[in-house]
Amino acid sequence: xxxxxxxxxxxxxxxxxxxxxxxxxxxxxxxxxxxxxxxxxxxxxxxxxxxxxxxxxxxxxxxxxxxxxxxxxxxxxxxxxxxxxxxxxxxxxxxxxxxxxxxxxxxxxxxxx
Amino acid sequence: xxxxxxxxxxxxxxxxxxxxxxxxxxxxxxxxxxxxxxxxxxxxxxxxxxxxxxxxxxxxxxxxxxxxxxxxxxxxxxxxxxxxxxxxxxxxxxxxxxxxxxxxxxxxxxxxx
Numbered sequence: 001x002x003x004x005x006x007x008x009x010x011x012x013x014x015x016x017x018x019x020x021x022x023x024x025x026x027x028x029x030x031x032x033x034x035x036x037x038x039x040x041x042x043x044x045x046x047x048x049x050x051x052x053x054x055x056x057x058x059x060x061x062x063x064x065x066x067x068x069x070x071x072x073x074x075x076x077x078x079x080x081x082x083x084x085x086x087x088x089x090x091x092x093x094x095x096x097x098x099x100x101x102x103x104x105x106x107x108x109x110x111x112x113x
Numbered sequence: 114x115x116x117x118x119x120x121x122x123x124x125x126x127x128x129x130x131x132x133x134x135x136x137x138x139x140x141x142x143x144x145x146x147x148x149x150x151x152x153x154x155x156x157x158x159x160x161x162x163x164x165x166x167x168x169x170x171x172x173x174x175x176x177x178x179x180x181x182x183x184x185x186x187x188x189x190x191x192x193x194x195x196x197x198x199x200x201x202x203x204x205x206x207x208x209x210x211x212x213x214x215x216x217x218x219x220x221x222x223x224x225x226x
Binding site: 004033044045048090102106 | 149154157162202204215219
């Protein structure tokens with residue numbers, strides 16, 4: 001089954017404790033991205049990657065890092081999480097960048113205390 | 114400044130009737146538009162898209178209309194079914210610009226029996 005898998009689905013942690021949210025897709029998609037969803041703000045892009053070793057900032061990259069060492073994986077790293085990063089995070093992938101709909105994972109709810 | 118606006122946070126429609134969800138955008142560089150549907154505890158699911166070279170795209174019960182001069186698009190669902198109850202996000206992108214989708218804040222569609 002074609003899917004985008006995120007782990008963990010839920011995480012409660014404390015300020016400053018490094019964490020990684022993994023994202024994996026099995027569709028051989030080139031393009032992957034991370035979004036956060038906050039009440040009243042919709043979804044906002046954090047980082048994206050057009051292919052292996054190619055990443056770039058989205059609209060709200062501060063406090064986040066990503067890496068794309070393999071085509072299927074695109075982890076989101078919070079080196080020193082803060083309470084304002086409490087949010088619902090979605091990973092997405094698509095076959096290409098141009099006019100291709102993105103497929104989303106089921107989300108990761110992070111709570112930073 | 115919000116570039117994609119969905120001005121109705123919620124919409125209630127009777128089963129069997131037509132649901133019309135609206136979306137306005139301000140960035141004239143957007144040339145590809147998508148609608149996503151989202152159920153609670155799941156990621157957004159791609160529904161239908163339209164390129165700026167078209168003014169209408171149809172897929173079963175779903176039709177998207179694009180009015181470029183008014184910078185407005187709408188999603189029509191006919192007939193509405195109980196399973197259509199979800200949050201609908203309008204999204205847009207520029208083919209030649211920064212990657213990623215710019216999302217609206219979403220409209221919660223409620224189908225009444």
